[in-house]
Amino acid sequence: MESAPDMQNDLHAIARLQGLTQDQWLTDRVATLARDTNDLVRAIAARELELGQAPGDFAGLLLEAAQRAQSDADSGS
Amino acid sequence: MQILDLELGELAARISAGDISARAATLASLEALDRAGRALNCTVEIYAEEAIAAAEAADQDLVRGRNHGRLHGVPMAHKDLFDVAGRVVAAGSKIRKSYRAGSTASAIRSLAEAGAINVGALHMSELALSPTGYNQHLGPCRNPWNPDFVTGGSSSGSAAAVAARLIPASLGSDTGGSARIPAAACGVTGLKPTYSLVAKDGVTPLAPSLDCVSPIARSAADCALLLDVIAGPRAADPATTNAPRVNYSKAIGMARKAYRIGVLPSRLLRGVDSEVVQALDQTLAVFRRLGMRIEEIDIDGFDTLNVLNRTVLVIEAATLHRRDLAERPNDFSGHVRSRLQTGLFLPATRYLEAITLRGKLARQFVERAFATVDLVFMPCLPIPVPAIASDPEGVSGTGSADIMDFTRAMNYLGVPAISIPAGFTSSGLPASFQLVARHFEEARLLAAAHWYQQETDWHRRQPPAST
DSSP, X not given: OOOHHHHHHHHHHHHHHTTOSOGGGOOHHHHXXXXXXXXXXXXXXXXXXXXXXXXXXXXXXHXXXXXXXXXXXXXXX | OOGGGSOHHHHHHHHHTTSSOHHHHHHHHHHHHHTHHHHTTOEEXXXXXXHHHHHHHHHHHHHTTOOOOTTTTOEEEEETTXXXXXXXXXXXXXXXXXXXXXXXOHHHHHHHHTTOEEEEEEOOOGGGOOTTOOOTTTOOOOBTTBTTBOXXXXXXXXXXXXXXXXXXXXXXXESSSTTHHHHHHHTOEEEEOOTTSBOOTTBOOSOTTTOEEEEEESSHHHHHHHHHHHBSOBTTBGGGTTOOOOOHHHHHTSOOOOOEEEEOOGGGGTTSOXXXXXXXXXXXXXXXXXXXXXEEOOOOOSHHHHHHHHHHHHHHHHHHHHHHHHHOGGGSOHHHHHHHHHHHTSOHHHHHHHHHHHHHHHHHHHHHHTSSOSEEEEOSSXXXXXXXXXXXXXXXXXXXXXXXXXXXXXHHHTOOEEEEEEEEOTTSOEEEEEEEOSTTOHHHHHHHHHHHHHHOOGGGOXXXXXX
Protein backbone atom coordinates (compact mmCIF):
# COMPACT_ATOMS: atom_id res chain seq x y z
CA MET A 1 0.00 0.00 0.00
CA GLU A 2 1.34 3.41 -0.97
CA SER A 3 1.83 6.01 1.74
CA ALA A 4 -0.28 9.18 1.57
CA PRO A 5 2.68 11.42 0.56
CA ASP A 6 3.68 8.94 -2.19
CA MET A 7 0.13 8.89 -3.43
CA GLN A 8 0.01 12.68 -3.52
CA ASN A 9 3.31 12.77 -5.44
CA ASP A 10 1.98 10.28 -7.97
CA LEU A 11 -1.20 12.28 -8.31
CA HIS A 12 0.63 15.53 -8.96
CA ALA A 13 2.89 13.81 -11.51
CA ILE A 14 -0.11 12.51 -13.44
CA ALA A 15 -1.80 15.91 -13.12
CA ARG A 16 1.17 17.46 -14.91
CA LEU A 17 0.97 14.81 -17.62
CA GLN A 18 -2.67 15.79 -18.10
CA GLY A 19 -1.73 19.47 -18.42
CA LEU A 20 -3.13 20.56 -15.07
CA THR A 21 -1.11 23.44 -13.72
CA GLN A 22 -3.44 24.44 -10.89
CA ASP A 23 -3.44 21.15 -9.05
CA GLN A 24 -4.26 22.45 -5.58
CA TRP A 25 -7.65 20.84 -6.05
CA LEU A 26 -6.23 17.37 -6.05
CA THR A 27 -7.19 15.70 -2.82
CA ASP A 28 -6.67 12.38 -1.14
CA ARG A 29 -10.32 11.66 -1.85
CA VAL A 30 -9.76 11.94 -5.62
CA ALA A 31 -6.64 9.81 -5.35
CA THR A 32 -8.36 7.17 -3.27
CA LEU A 33 -11.40 6.97 -5.53
CA ALA A 34 -9.21 6.72 -8.65
CA ARG A 35 -7.02 4.05 -7.08
CA ASP A 36 -10.00 2.03 -5.81
CA THR A 37 -11.73 2.23 -9.19
CA ASN A 38 -8.51 1.22 -10.94
CA ASP A 39 -8.11 -1.80 -8.66
CA LEU A 40 -11.73 -2.88 -9.12
CA VAL A 41 -11.67 -2.65 -12.91
CA ARG A 42 -8.31 -4.39 -13.11
CA ALA A 43 -9.71 -7.25 -11.05
CA ILE A 44 -12.86 -7.42 -13.21
CA ALA A 45 -10.76 -7.48 -16.36
CA ALA A 46 -8.50 -10.21 -14.95
CA ARG A 47 -11.60 -12.31 -14.32
CA GLU A 48 -13.65 -11.53 -17.42
CA LEU A 49 -11.43 -10.59 -20.35
CA GLU A 50 -10.89 -13.35 -22.88
CA LEU A 51 -8.94 -13.61 -26.10
CA GLY A 52 -10.94 -12.56 -29.10
CA GLN A 53 -13.03 -9.95 -27.32
CA ALA A 54 -13.10 -6.52 -28.90
CA PRO A 55 -14.61 -3.10 -28.22
CA GLY A 56 -16.86 -3.64 -31.25
CA ASP A 57 -18.64 -6.62 -29.64
CA PHE A 58 -21.24 -4.36 -28.09
CA ALA A 59 -22.11 -2.79 -31.46
CA GLY A 60 -22.53 -6.31 -32.85
CA LEU A 61 -24.92 -7.19 -30.04
CA LEU A 62 -26.96 -4.05 -30.71
CA LEU A 63 -27.13 -4.83 -34.42
CA GLU A 64 -28.49 -8.35 -33.77
CA ALA A 65 -31.06 -6.98 -31.32
CA ALA A 66 -32.11 -4.20 -33.69
CA GLN A 67 -32.68 -6.68 -36.52
CA ARG A 68 -34.73 -8.92 -34.23
CA ALA A 69 -36.81 -5.96 -32.99
CA GLN A 70 -37.44 -4.80 -36.56
CA SER A 71 -38.50 -8.27 -37.57
CA ASP A 72 -40.85 -8.52 -34.57
CA ALA A 73 -42.34 -5.12 -35.36
CA ASP A 74 -42.84 -6.03 -39.01
CA SER A 75 -44.56 -9.30 -38.11
CA GLY A 76 -46.68 -7.67 -35.39
CA SER A 77 -45.44 -10.01 -32.64
CA MET B 1 -60.20 21.12 -16.77
CA GLN B 2 -57.24 23.44 -17.39
CA ILE B 3 -55.28 23.08 -20.64
CA LEU B 4 -52.14 22.00 -18.82
CA ASP B 5 -53.99 19.29 -16.89
CA LEU B 6 -54.23 17.37 -20.15
CA GLU B 7 -51.65 14.69 -20.84
CA LEU B 8 -49.53 15.04 -23.97
CA GLY B 9 -51.61 12.75 -26.20
CA GLU B 10 -54.89 14.32 -25.07
CA LEU B 11 -53.63 17.86 -25.57
CA ALA B 12 -52.26 17.03 -29.03
CA ALA B 13 -55.60 15.50 -30.01
CA ARG B 14 -57.61 18.49 -28.71
CA ILE B 15 -55.38 20.97 -30.57
CA SER B 16 -55.57 18.97 -33.79
CA ALA B 17 -59.34 18.80 -33.44
CA GLY B 18 -59.49 22.58 -33.09
CA ASP B 19 -60.92 22.41 -29.54
CA ILE B 20 -57.91 24.20 -28.10
CA SER B 21 -55.69 26.59 -30.01
CA ALA B 22 -51.93 26.15 -30.12
CA ARG B 23 -51.71 29.78 -29.02
CA ALA B 24 -53.79 29.19 -25.90
CA ALA B 25 -51.77 26.10 -24.97
CA THR B 26 -48.48 27.87 -25.59
CA LEU B 27 -49.48 30.96 -23.60
CA ALA B 28 -50.56 28.71 -20.72
CA SER B 29 -47.18 26.98 -20.69
CA LEU B 30 -45.24 30.21 -21.02
CA GLU B 31 -47.09 31.73 -18.09
CA ALA B 32 -46.69 28.58 -16.01
CA LEU B 33 -42.96 28.45 -16.71
CA ASP B 34 -42.63 32.11 -15.81
CA ARG B 35 -44.52 31.84 -12.51
CA ALA B 36 -44.59 28.35 -11.03
CA GLY B 37 -41.49 27.40 -13.02
CA ARG B 38 -39.44 30.21 -11.52
CA ALA B 39 -40.84 29.51 -8.04
CA LEU B 40 -39.64 25.92 -8.38
CA ASN B 41 -36.41 27.11 -10.05
CA CYS B 42 -36.94 24.75 -12.95
CA THR B 43 -37.07 27.46 -15.65
CA VAL B 44 -33.73 28.47 -17.17
CA GLU B 45 -34.90 30.26 -20.31
CA ILE B 46 -38.26 31.08 -21.90
CA TYR B 47 -38.56 31.42 -25.68
CA ALA B 48 -41.74 33.55 -25.54
CA GLU B 49 -41.57 35.50 -28.79
CA GLU B 50 -40.64 32.60 -31.07
CA ALA B 51 -43.03 30.24 -29.31
CA ILE B 52 -46.04 32.54 -29.69
CA ALA B 53 -45.19 33.17 -33.35
CA ALA B 54 -44.87 29.42 -33.98
CA ALA B 55 -48.16 28.75 -32.17
CA GLU B 56 -50.01 31.38 -34.20
CA ALA B 57 -48.57 29.94 -37.42
CA ALA B 58 -49.68 26.45 -36.29
CA ASP B 59 -53.22 27.72 -35.71
CA GLN B 60 -53.34 29.42 -39.11
CA ASP B 61 -52.04 26.29 -40.83
CA LEU B 62 -54.64 24.14 -39.12
CA VAL B 63 -57.39 26.43 -40.41
CA ARG B 64 -55.95 25.89 -43.89
CA GLY B 65 -56.06 22.14 -43.37
CA ARG B 66 -52.34 21.71 -42.77
CA ASN B 67 -51.59 19.68 -39.67
CA HIS B 68 -47.86 19.64 -38.89
CA GLY B 69 -47.91 16.21 -37.25
CA ARG B 70 -48.71 14.26 -34.12
CA LEU B 71 -47.58 17.05 -31.79
CA HIS B 72 -49.18 19.91 -33.73
CA GLY B 73 -49.12 23.04 -31.57
CA VAL B 74 -48.13 21.29 -28.34
CA PRO B 75 -45.80 23.33 -26.08
CA MET B 76 -42.76 21.53 -24.71
CA ALA B 77 -39.56 22.60 -22.94
CA HIS B 78 -36.39 20.57 -22.50
CA LYS B 79 -33.32 20.03 -20.38
CA ASP B 80 -30.83 22.82 -21.08
CA LEU B 81 -28.38 20.62 -22.95
CA PHE B 82 -30.13 20.31 -26.31
CA ASP B 83 -28.74 22.58 -29.00
CA VAL B 84 -31.27 25.06 -30.33
CA ALA B 85 -29.89 27.19 -33.17
CA GLY B 86 -28.97 30.65 -31.98
CA ARG B 87 -29.61 29.89 -28.30
CA VAL B 88 -27.17 29.72 -25.41
CA VAL B 89 -27.06 26.11 -24.15
CA ALA B 90 -25.16 26.19 -20.87
CA ALA B 91 -25.85 22.64 -19.64
CA GLY B 92 -26.30 23.99 -16.12
CA SER B 93 -22.70 25.16 -16.04
CA LYS B 94 -20.54 28.25 -15.86
CA ILE B 95 -18.08 26.55 -18.22
CA ARG B 96 -20.53 26.65 -21.14
CA LYS B 97 -22.46 29.78 -20.27
CA SER B 98 -21.32 31.50 -23.48
CA TYR B 99 -21.87 28.53 -25.79
CA ARG B 100 -24.36 29.49 -28.49
CA ALA B 101 -25.61 26.61 -30.65
CA GLY B 102 -25.15 26.88 -34.40
CA SER B 103 -27.81 24.31 -35.24
CA THR B 104 -30.58 22.35 -33.55
CA ALA B 105 -30.26 18.85 -32.12
CA SER B 106 -31.93 16.12 -34.21
CA ALA B 107 -34.21 15.13 -31.33
CA ILE B 108 -35.54 18.68 -30.94
CA ARG B 109 -35.83 19.03 -34.72
CA SER B 110 -37.87 15.82 -34.90
CA LEU B 111 -40.28 17.19 -32.31
CA ALA B 112 -40.59 20.45 -34.24
CA GLU B 113 -41.21 18.57 -37.49
CA ALA B 114 -44.06 16.77 -35.70
CA GLY B 115 -45.49 20.18 -34.76
CA ALA B 116 -44.22 20.67 -31.19
CA ILE B 117 -43.45 24.18 -30.04
CA ASN B 118 -40.29 24.69 -28.01
CA VAL B 119 -41.14 27.11 -25.20
CA GLY B 120 -37.93 27.05 -23.18
CA ALA B 121 -34.96 25.42 -21.47
CA LEU B 122 -35.03 23.75 -18.08
CA HIS B 123 -32.84 23.33 -15.01
CA MET B 124 -30.31 20.51 -14.85
CA SER B 125 -27.36 19.45 -12.73
CA GLU B 126 -24.08 21.05 -13.76
CA LEU B 127 -22.90 19.22 -16.89
CA ALA B 128 -25.39 16.44 -15.99
CA LEU B 129 -23.27 15.34 -13.04
CA SER B 130 -25.54 14.97 -10.01
CA PRO B 131 -28.29 12.43 -9.38
CA THR B 132 -30.03 14.71 -6.86
CA GLY B 133 -30.30 17.72 -9.17
CA TYR B 134 -27.82 19.75 -7.11
CA ASN B 135 -26.48 22.77 -8.98
CA GLN B 136 -24.22 25.27 -7.25
CA HIS B 137 -24.56 27.85 -10.03
CA LEU B 138 -28.34 27.73 -10.50
CA GLY B 139 -29.39 26.73 -7.00
CA PRO B 140 -31.61 23.73 -6.31
CA CYS B 141 -34.61 22.87 -8.42
CA ARG B 142 -37.55 22.29 -6.06
CA ASN B 143 -39.71 19.19 -5.99
CA PRO B 144 -43.35 20.12 -6.80
CA TRP B 145 -44.53 17.65 -4.12
CA ASN B 146 -42.57 19.50 -1.46
CA PRO B 147 -40.08 22.27 -2.25
CA ASP B 148 -37.77 21.19 0.56
CA PHE B 149 -36.99 17.94 -1.24
CA VAL B 150 -34.72 17.24 -4.21
CA THR B 151 -36.11 16.68 -7.67
CA GLY B 152 -33.48 14.12 -8.55
CA GLY B 153 -31.15 14.77 -11.44
CA SER B 154 -29.63 15.47 -13.68
CA SER B 155 -32.85 16.11 -15.68
CA SER B 156 -34.22 17.98 -12.67
CA GLY B 157 -36.15 20.72 -14.47
CA SER B 158 -37.73 18.32 -16.98
CA ALA B 159 -39.23 16.10 -14.27
CA ALA B 160 -40.30 19.01 -12.05
CA ALA B 161 -41.93 20.91 -14.93
CA VAL B 162 -43.87 17.87 -16.14
CA ALA B 163 -44.97 16.97 -12.61
CA ALA B 164 -46.06 20.54 -11.88
CA ARG B 165 -48.15 20.66 -15.09
CA LEU B 166 -46.08 23.47 -16.65
CA ILE B 167 -45.60 21.41 -19.82
CA PRO B 168 -47.04 18.05 -20.84
CA ALA B 169 -43.69 16.43 -21.66
CA SER B 170 -39.97 17.08 -21.94
CA LEU B 171 -36.78 15.56 -23.21
CA GLY B 172 -34.04 14.86 -20.72
CA SER B 173 -30.97 12.67 -20.93
CA ASP B 174 -29.80 9.64 -18.99
CA THR B 175 -26.20 8.46 -18.45
CA GLY B 176 -26.59 6.60 -15.16
CA GLY B 177 -30.18 7.35 -14.16
CA SER B 178 -30.45 11.05 -15.02
CA ALA B 179 -33.96 10.80 -16.46
CA ARG B 180 -35.31 7.86 -14.46
CA ILE B 181 -34.27 9.18 -11.04
CA PRO B 182 -35.86 12.64 -11.37
CA ALA B 183 -38.94 11.08 -12.94
CA ALA B 184 -39.13 8.77 -9.91
CA ALA B 185 -38.60 11.59 -7.43
CA CYS B 186 -41.23 13.83 -9.03
CA GLY B 187 -43.88 11.17 -9.71
CA VAL B 188 -43.75 11.12 -13.51
CA THR B 189 -42.70 8.55 -16.11
CA GLY B 190 -39.15 8.49 -17.48
CA LEU B 191 -37.84 6.26 -20.26
CA LYS B 192 -34.18 5.57 -20.95
CA PRO B 193 -34.24 3.98 -24.40
CA THR B 194 -31.80 1.41 -25.73
CA TYR B 195 -28.39 2.94 -26.44
CA SER B 196 -28.38 4.31 -30.02
CA LEU B 197 -32.17 4.24 -30.55
CA VAL B 198 -32.45 8.05 -30.41
CA ALA B 199 -30.02 10.41 -32.13
CA LYS B 200 -27.96 12.50 -29.77
CA ASP B 201 -26.19 14.90 -32.09
CA GLY B 202 -26.45 18.40 -30.65
CA VAL B 203 -26.85 17.07 -27.11
CA THR B 204 -24.15 18.27 -24.71
CA PRO B 205 -22.33 15.04 -23.93
CA LEU B 206 -21.49 13.74 -20.49
CA ALA B 207 -20.20 10.31 -21.57
CA PRO B 208 -21.02 9.56 -25.22
CA SER B 209 -20.84 5.77 -24.79
CA LEU B 210 -23.58 5.91 -22.17
CA ASP B 211 -25.72 9.00 -22.88
CA CYS B 212 -29.31 8.46 -24.03
CA VAL B 213 -31.91 11.09 -24.96
CA SER B 214 -34.83 10.26 -22.70
CA PRO B 215 -38.53 11.20 -22.80
CA ILE B 216 -40.13 12.35 -19.55
CA ALA B 217 -43.92 12.60 -19.48
CA ARG B 218 -46.80 11.84 -17.19
CA SER B 219 -47.62 8.47 -18.71
CA ALA B 220 -46.03 5.59 -20.56
CA ALA B 221 -48.45 6.26 -23.44
CA ASP B 222 -47.02 9.77 -23.74
CA CYS B 223 -43.47 8.40 -23.67
CA ALA B 224 -44.49 6.05 -26.50
CA LEU B 225 -45.79 8.99 -28.51
CA LEU B 226 -42.53 10.88 -28.01
CA LEU B 227 -40.50 7.84 -28.96
CA ASP B 228 -42.56 7.46 -32.15
CA VAL B 229 -41.40 10.94 -33.08
CA ILE B 230 -37.73 10.92 -32.04
CA ALA B 231 -36.55 7.29 -32.39
CA GLY B 232 -34.95 5.65 -35.38
CA PRO B 233 -32.15 6.35 -37.84
CA ARG B 234 -30.99 9.95 -38.28
CA ALA B 235 -28.21 10.94 -40.65
CA ALA B 236 -26.70 13.34 -38.12
CA ASP B 237 -25.98 10.51 -35.68
CA PRO B 238 -24.48 7.46 -37.44
CA ALA B 239 -24.86 5.40 -34.24
CA THR B 240 -28.60 5.22 -35.01
CA THR B 241 -28.11 3.74 -38.49
CA ASN B 242 -29.43 0.30 -37.51
CA ALA B 243 -32.10 1.49 -35.05
CA PRO B 244 -35.43 -0.23 -35.72
CA ARG B 245 -38.50 1.71 -36.87
CA VAL B 246 -41.34 0.77 -34.56
CA ASN B 247 -44.76 2.30 -33.92
CA TYR B 248 -44.68 2.31 -30.13
CA SER B 249 -48.10 3.90 -29.68
CA LYS B 250 -49.65 1.18 -31.79
CA ALA B 251 -47.77 -1.51 -29.86
CA ILE B 252 -49.10 -0.39 -26.48
CA GLY B 253 -52.62 -0.24 -27.86
CA MET B 254 -52.60 -3.91 -28.79
CA ALA B 255 -54.37 -6.59 -26.76
CA ARG B 256 -52.88 -7.17 -23.32
CA LYS B 257 -50.39 -10.01 -23.10
CA ALA B 258 -49.55 -12.07 -20.03
CA TYR B 259 -45.93 -11.05 -19.76
CA ARG B 260 -43.58 -12.93 -17.50
CA ILE B 261 -41.96 -10.52 -15.09
CA GLY B 262 -38.71 -11.32 -13.34
CA VAL B 263 -37.97 -10.03 -9.84
CA LEU B 264 -34.54 -9.77 -8.24
CA PRO B 265 -33.45 -12.24 -5.58
CA SER B 266 -33.93 -10.80 -2.09
CA ARG B 267 -30.14 -10.64 -1.48
CA LEU B 268 -29.96 -7.88 -4.11
CA LEU B 269 -32.62 -5.82 -2.33
CA ARG B 270 -30.98 -5.70 1.10
CA GLY B 271 -30.07 -2.03 0.81
CA VAL B 272 -33.50 -0.95 -0.38
CA ASP B 273 -35.55 1.10 2.08
CA SER B 274 -38.54 -0.71 3.60
CA GLU B 275 -41.02 1.90 2.38
CA VAL B 276 -39.74 1.42 -1.16
CA VAL B 277 -39.99 -2.36 -0.76
CA GLN B 278 -43.61 -1.93 0.33
CA ALA B 279 -44.40 0.08 -2.81
CA LEU B 280 -42.67 -2.58 -4.92
CA ASP B 281 -44.77 -5.34 -3.32
CA GLN B 282 -47.97 -3.41 -3.99
CA THR B 283 -46.91 -2.95 -7.60
CA LEU B 284 -46.32 -6.66 -8.05
CA ALA B 285 -49.82 -7.33 -6.72
CA VAL B 286 -51.17 -5.09 -9.49
CA PHE B 287 -49.16 -6.97 -12.13
CA ARG B 288 -50.51 -10.27 -10.79
CA ARG B 289 -54.05 -8.89 -11.09
CA LEU B 290 -53.22 -8.02 -14.68
CA GLY B 291 -52.42 -11.67 -15.31
CA MET B 292 -48.65 -11.30 -15.42
CA ARG B 293 -46.59 -14.20 -14.12
CA ILE B 294 -44.01 -13.16 -11.53
CA GLU B 295 -40.89 -15.22 -10.95
CA GLU B 296 -37.52 -14.71 -9.33
CA ILE B 297 -34.56 -14.53 -11.67
CA ASP B 298 -31.01 -15.59 -10.98
CA ILE B 299 -28.55 -12.81 -11.72
CA ASP B 300 -25.45 -11.46 -10.07
CA GLY B 301 -25.67 -8.07 -8.46
CA PHE B 302 -25.05 -4.84 -10.30
CA ASP B 303 -21.80 -3.96 -8.51
CA THR B 304 -19.49 -4.97 -11.36
CA LEU B 305 -21.63 -3.25 -13.98
CA ASN B 306 -21.93 -0.12 -11.84
CA VAL B 307 -18.15 0.09 -11.45
CA LEU B 308 -17.69 -0.26 -15.21
CA ASN B 309 -20.36 2.37 -15.89
CA ARG B 310 -18.66 4.78 -13.49
CA THR B 311 -15.28 4.13 -15.07
CA VAL B 312 -16.46 4.81 -18.61
CA LEU B 313 -18.40 7.85 -17.40
CA VAL B 314 -15.63 9.60 -15.49
CA ILE B 315 -12.98 8.94 -18.13
CA GLU B 316 -15.11 10.12 -21.06
CA ALA B 317 -16.33 13.15 -19.09
CA ALA B 318 -12.78 13.99 -17.99
CA THR B 319 -11.61 13.75 -21.59
CA LEU B 320 -14.32 16.15 -22.76
CA HIS B 321 -13.50 18.67 -20.02
CA ARG B 322 -9.74 18.20 -19.63
CA ARG B 323 -8.81 21.51 -21.20
CA ASP B 324 -11.21 23.45 -18.99
CA LEU B 325 -9.99 21.53 -15.94
CA ALA B 326 -6.49 22.74 -16.78
CA GLU B 327 -7.36 26.29 -17.72
CA ARG B 328 -10.49 27.19 -15.71
CA PRO B 329 -10.75 24.82 -12.74
CA ASN B 330 -12.49 27.46 -10.63
CA ASP B 331 -15.41 27.61 -13.05
CA PHE B 332 -16.49 24.09 -12.08
CA SER B 333 -18.21 23.56 -8.76
CA GLY B 334 -16.22 21.46 -6.30
CA HIS B 335 -18.10 18.18 -6.63
CA VAL B 336 -18.06 18.30 -10.44
CA ARG B 337 -14.34 19.11 -10.55
CA SER B 338 -13.64 16.29 -8.16
CA ARG B 339 -15.59 13.71 -10.19
CA LEU B 340 -14.06 14.82 -13.47
CA GLN B 341 -10.56 14.77 -12.05
CA THR B 342 -10.99 11.16 -10.97
CA GLY B 343 -11.19 10.31 -14.65
CA LEU B 344 -7.83 11.92 -15.34
CA PHE B 345 -6.07 9.51 -13.00
CA LEU B 346 -7.32 6.25 -14.47
CA PRO B 347 -5.12 4.55 -17.09
CA ALA B 348 -6.33 4.18 -20.67
CA THR B 349 -6.06 0.42 -20.22
CA ARG B 350 -8.86 0.48 -17.61
CA TYR B 351 -11.07 2.38 -20.04
CA LEU B 352 -10.45 -0.05 -22.87
CA GLU B 353 -11.06 -3.00 -20.59
CA ALA B 354 -14.40 -1.53 -19.52
CA ILE B 355 -15.42 -0.85 -23.13
CA THR B 356 -14.18 -4.23 -24.38
CA LEU B 357 -16.11 -6.15 -21.73
CA ARG B 358 -19.37 -4.39 -22.55
CA GLY B 359 -20.42 -6.76 -25.33
CA LYS B 360 -19.75 -9.90 -23.30
CA LEU B 361 -21.35 -8.65 -20.08
CA ALA B 362 -24.41 -7.24 -21.87
CA ARG B 363 -24.93 -10.53 -23.68
CA GLN B 364 -24.52 -12.47 -20.44
CA PHE B 365 -26.97 -10.23 -18.63
CA VAL B 366 -29.61 -10.57 -21.33
CA GLU B 367 -29.21 -14.33 -21.54
CA ARG B 368 -29.47 -14.80 -17.78
CA ALA B 369 -31.96 -12.13 -16.79
CA PHE B 370 -34.37 -12.84 -19.64
CA ALA B 371 -33.90 -16.62 -19.81
CA THR B 372 -37.47 -17.22 -18.66
CA VAL B 373 -39.04 -13.76 -18.42
CA ASP B 374 -39.95 -10.88 -20.74
CA LEU B 375 -39.22 -7.99 -18.39
CA VAL B 376 -37.24 -7.43 -15.21
CA PHE B 377 -38.78 -5.51 -12.31
CA MET B 378 -36.66 -3.64 -9.75
CA PRO B 379 -36.42 -0.45 -7.71
CA CYS B 380 -35.54 2.78 -9.44
CA LEU B 381 -34.77 5.06 -6.50
CA PRO B 382 -33.91 2.67 -3.64
CA ILE B 383 -34.52 5.22 -0.89
CA PRO B 384 -37.27 7.76 -0.17
CA VAL B 385 -36.71 11.06 -1.97
CA PRO B 386 -34.03 12.93 0.04
CA ALA B 387 -34.41 16.44 1.43
CA ILE B 388 -32.36 19.19 -0.22
CA ALA B 389 -30.71 19.81 3.14
CA SER B 390 -29.34 16.25 3.13
CA ASP B 391 -26.96 17.03 0.24
CA PRO B 392 -25.70 20.58 0.84
CA GLU B 393 -22.43 20.07 -1.08
CA GLY B 394 -23.84 18.04 -3.95
CA VAL B 395 -21.69 15.04 -3.16
CA SER B 396 -24.44 12.42 -3.57
CA GLY B 397 -23.59 10.13 -6.42
CA THR B 398 -19.88 10.78 -6.26
CA GLY B 399 -18.98 7.78 -4.13
CA SER B 400 -19.06 4.07 -4.76
CA ALA B 401 -22.60 3.33 -3.51
CA ASP B 402 -25.41 5.70 -4.09
CA ILE B 403 -28.95 6.31 -5.28
CA MET B 404 -27.99 5.14 -8.77
CA ASP B 405 -27.34 1.57 -7.66
CA PHE B 406 -30.29 0.26 -9.69
CA THR B 407 -30.03 2.61 -12.67
CA ARG B 408 -26.34 2.94 -13.62
CA ALA B 409 -25.91 -0.62 -14.85
CA MET B 410 -28.61 -0.25 -17.50
CA ASN B 411 -26.60 2.46 -19.26
CA TYR B 412 -23.51 0.27 -19.38
CA LEU B 413 -25.59 -2.67 -20.64
CA GLY B 414 -27.39 -0.40 -23.10
CA VAL B 415 -30.79 -1.93 -22.31
CA PRO B 416 -34.00 0.13 -22.12
CA ALA B 417 -35.50 0.93 -18.71
CA ILE B 418 -38.48 2.93 -17.54
CA SER B 419 -39.31 4.43 -14.15
CA ILE B 420 -42.95 4.54 -13.19
CA PRO B 421 -44.79 6.20 -10.27
CA ALA B 422 -45.99 3.67 -7.69
CA GLY B 423 -47.45 5.54 -4.73
CA PHE B 424 -45.96 7.66 -1.99
CA THR B 425 -43.70 7.23 0.99
CA SER B 426 -44.54 8.57 4.46
CA SER B 427 -42.86 11.90 3.63
CA GLY B 428 -45.52 12.45 0.95
CA LEU B 429 -42.98 12.19 -1.87
CA PRO B 430 -43.44 9.77 -4.78
CA ALA B 431 -42.33 6.14 -4.74
CA SER B 432 -41.49 4.36 -7.98
CA PHE B 433 -40.36 1.19 -9.66
CA GLN B 434 -38.32 0.33 -12.73
CA LEU B 435 -38.91 -2.12 -15.57
CA VAL B 436 -36.07 -3.27 -17.81
CA ALA B 437 -36.25 -5.04 -21.19
CA ARG B 438 -33.91 -6.55 -23.76
CA HIS B 439 -32.24 -4.20 -26.23
CA PHE B 440 -34.76 -2.46 -28.51
CA GLU B 441 -37.78 -4.01 -26.76
CA GLU B 442 -39.19 -0.63 -25.78
CA ALA B 443 -42.60 -1.66 -27.15
CA ARG B 444 -42.90 -4.42 -24.56
CA LEU B 445 -41.62 -2.15 -21.79
CA LEU B 446 -44.04 0.63 -22.65
CA ALA B 447 -46.96 -1.78 -23.03
CA ALA B 448 -46.47 -3.27 -19.55
CA ALA B 449 -46.07 0.21 -18.06
CA HIS B 450 -49.17 1.41 -19.91
CA TRP B 451 -51.27 -1.49 -18.67
CA TYR B 452 -50.09 -0.83 -15.12
CA GLN B 453 -51.11 2.80 -15.52
CA GLN B 454 -54.54 1.75 -16.74
CA GLU B 455 -55.00 -0.01 -13.39
CA THR B 456 -53.53 2.70 -11.14
CA ASP B 457 -53.69 6.46 -10.95
CA TRP B 458 -50.37 7.33 -9.29
CA HIS B 459 -49.18 9.02 -12.49
CA ARG B 460 -52.30 11.20 -12.56
CA ARG B 461 -51.90 12.54 -9.03
CA GLN B 462 -51.30 16.27 -8.99
CA PRO B 463 -48.68 17.83 -6.70
CA PRO B 464 -49.50 20.91 -4.58
CA ALA B 465 -47.08 23.12 -6.54
CA SER B 466 -48.79 22.79 -9.91
CA THR B 467 -50.60 25.17 -12.23
